[in-house]
Amino acid sequence: MNTPLGLATGRQAGGAPVLTVTGEIDMSNADRFRTAIADAMADGHLLTVDLTGVEYLDSAALAALFAHVDRLRVVANPLLGSVLTISGLTELTTVTILD
Template structure:
C-alpha cells in the first residue's frame, strides 16, 4: 500500500522551479518523489524542494534528495531538521527550516 503523497510543481517569480510536497515520503512512494524531483529540475536554476508539510521521510526519500543535491535547495519544518542534519544533507546544500 502506498503512503499518500501530494506533489505540486510551480515557478518562483525569478523562474526558479519549486516542488511542494505534502504527506509522508517512504519507500512506497519514494520513486514518485524521485521522478518529481528529476522532472522539476530546470537548467540554470536550483530547484526548491518545499518539505514544510512533510511529517516523515525515510532513507529512500533522503536518497532521492541526495541524487540531485547539487541542483536543489530544501525548505523544511523543524520536525525534519535533525534527520536532514544527521544525514549530512545540510552539509551539501542549502537547508532552510521554517515553522
Template sequence: MTTPLTLTTGRRADGTPRLSVSGEIDMSNASALAEALDSGSGPLVVDLTAVEYLDSAGLSVLFAHADRLELIVTPLLGPVLAVSGIADLATVHHLGGDGAQ
C-alpha cells in the same frame, strides 16, 4: 494510516522552479519523488514543510540531487537532514516559528 504523497509543481516569484511536497515519503512512493526531481535540471526549490515522515528511501532521492536543491523544512525535518548529511550538500532553510520563508 499513512498520508499519501502529493507533489505540486510551480515557480517562485523569481522564476525558480518549486516543488511542494506533502504527506509521507517512504519506500512505497520515493520513486514518484525521484521522477519529479529527475524531470528537470538546474536549481530547484523543494518545499518539505508539509512532509510528515521521511525515511531512508526519501533521503536517498534527495541525496541524488542535493547539489541543486534548496530545501525548505520545518523543525521536524531539520535534524534528520543534518544527521544524514544532506544539510551539508544542499541549501536548507528552516521555516521559522513566525511562518517566515
C-alpha cells in the same frame, strides 16, 4: 495510517522551479518523489524542494534528495530538521528550517 504523498510543481517569482511536497515520503512512493524532482529540474534551474508539509521521510526520500544535491535547495519544517542534519544533507546544500 500513512498520509498520502502530494506533489505539486510551480515557479518562484524569478522563474525558478519549486516542488511542494506534502504527506509522507517512504519506500512505497519514493520513486514518484524521485521522478518529480528530476522532472522539475528538466529546465536546468536550481530547484527548491518545499518539505514544510511533509510529516515523515525515510532513507529512500533522503536518497532521492542526495542524488540531486548539487542542483537543489530544501525548505523544511522543524520536525524534519534533525534527520536532514544527521543525514549530512545540510552540509551539502542549503537547507532552511522554518519555524
